[in-house]
Amino acid sequence: MPTDSKPNTQNQEEIDLLYLFVRFGEFLKKATIKLINFIGSILVFLLQKWYYFAIAIILAVLSAFIQNKASESFFHSHLTMRSNATHNQPVMSNLERLGEYADTKNYSALSEELNLSIEDAMAIKGLETFWFYDIGNDGIFDGMDVESKFLSDTSIVKIDSVFSVRAEVYNSVVLGKLEEGLVYYLENSPFLASLNKQRLSNLEAQFSQIEYEIEKLDSLQKREYYTNPDELRQKDGQIVFTSEKEVRIYHSQMFKLLRLKQDRERDLNIYSGVVTILEGFTVPIEPDNGIIQNAQKLIWYYLLLALLIAVIIKFRKKIWISNK
Numbered sequence: 001m002p003t004d005s006k007p008n009t010q011n012q013e014e015i016d017l018l019y020l021f022v023r024f025g026e027f028l029k030k031a032t033i034k035l036i037n038f039i040g041s042i043l044v045f046l047l048q049k050w051y052y053f054a055i056a057i058i059l060a061v062l063s064a065f066i067q068n069k070a071s072e073s074f075f076h077s078h079l080t081m082r083s084n085a086t087h088n089q090p091v092m093s094n095l096e097r098l099g100e101y102a103d104t105k106n107y108s109a110l111s112e113e114l115n116l117s118i119e120d121a122m123a124i125k126g127l128e129t130f131w132f133y134d135i136g137n138d139g140i141f142d143g144m145d146v147e148s149k150f151l152s153d154t155s156i157v158k159i160d161s162v163f164s165v166r167a168e169v170y171n172s173v174v175l176g177k178l179e180e181g182l183v184y185y186l187e188n189s190p191f192l193a194s195l196n197k198q199r200l201s202n203l204e205a206q207f208s209q210i211e212y213e214i215e216k217l218d219s220l221q222k223r224e225y226y227t228n229p230d231e232l233r234q235k236d237g238q239i240v241f242t243s244e245k246e247v248r249i250y251h252s253q254m255f256k257l258l259r260l261k262q263d264r265e266r267d268l269n270i271y272s273g274v275v276t277i278l279e280g281f282t283v284p285i286e287p288d289n290g291i292i293q294n295a296q297k298l299i300w301y302y303l304l305l306a307l308l309i310a311v312i313i314k315f316r317k318k319i320w321i322s323n324k
Helices: 002-048 050-070 088-103 107-114 118-122 172-187 190-227 251-269 291-314 316-323
Strands: 075-083 124-135 156-169 231-235 238-242 275-279
Touching (some): 050 291, 075 088, 075 172, 088 107, 088 124, 088 156, 088 172, 088 190, 107 118, 172 275, 190 251, 291 316
Antiparallel strands (some): 075 156, 075 275, 124 156
């Protein structure tokens, strides 16, 4: 009797497992059918109420047109700047002060700081600075922190030598003058100019020292080659004199010094200013608040409103009864 109970138990477990799979398959089939029916009913409802959404699109375009006529058009563009004198934060803080002048419409201060006319200063709507960030610390820029999401994230590296400046202007022609004005403003900052002067002095001293090290290494290599005495060499068990020189390889040290020299030359000649513009402002074609741009922002609100009205009208009787 005990020998028959074990196979019977195993067979019963297999039957129960098969039964569970069958029930699960039926449940999955019914759920899929219900989901398809639900999606189908939604599509049918939307097609039946198409005129609500057509009216919403027309209203969005009309609102965008009215909004465009009621407000002055403005454009935006980005500039990429390299901070040479110091790291990004002091330079960005100086530029943020210009943004405050633009926000408060202090055009006289903006004109003086940027060396622009009052008319050009009045064409500036806003100025902002943004960090670039590097995910994974692989040396490749992964994006621009427009929403300041990554400032406190320790797993993401902020690029501390290059940043972006976003300018909003009412007249795109002023962007070229603004670019020159930003450089003028930063170059004439006493604090940043002092830091840059000290940096250039240090670079010149390093450059002279590297040149001296290169000459010394070159002369050392020549002296060892031409002045070493004949050396004893062992060949076939005998000691013989040879005049062949054992030349030491100084290529790695020399190449390292040459790379350092090139880096210092680049910093002295190309990055000699407080900042360097790596990529200037591009002239935008379409305004930020044009009819198309405004319609793209408004259309979702109107469509959501149209859907809400259609649902309320469709189920108004049920809503009325439930309120009673």
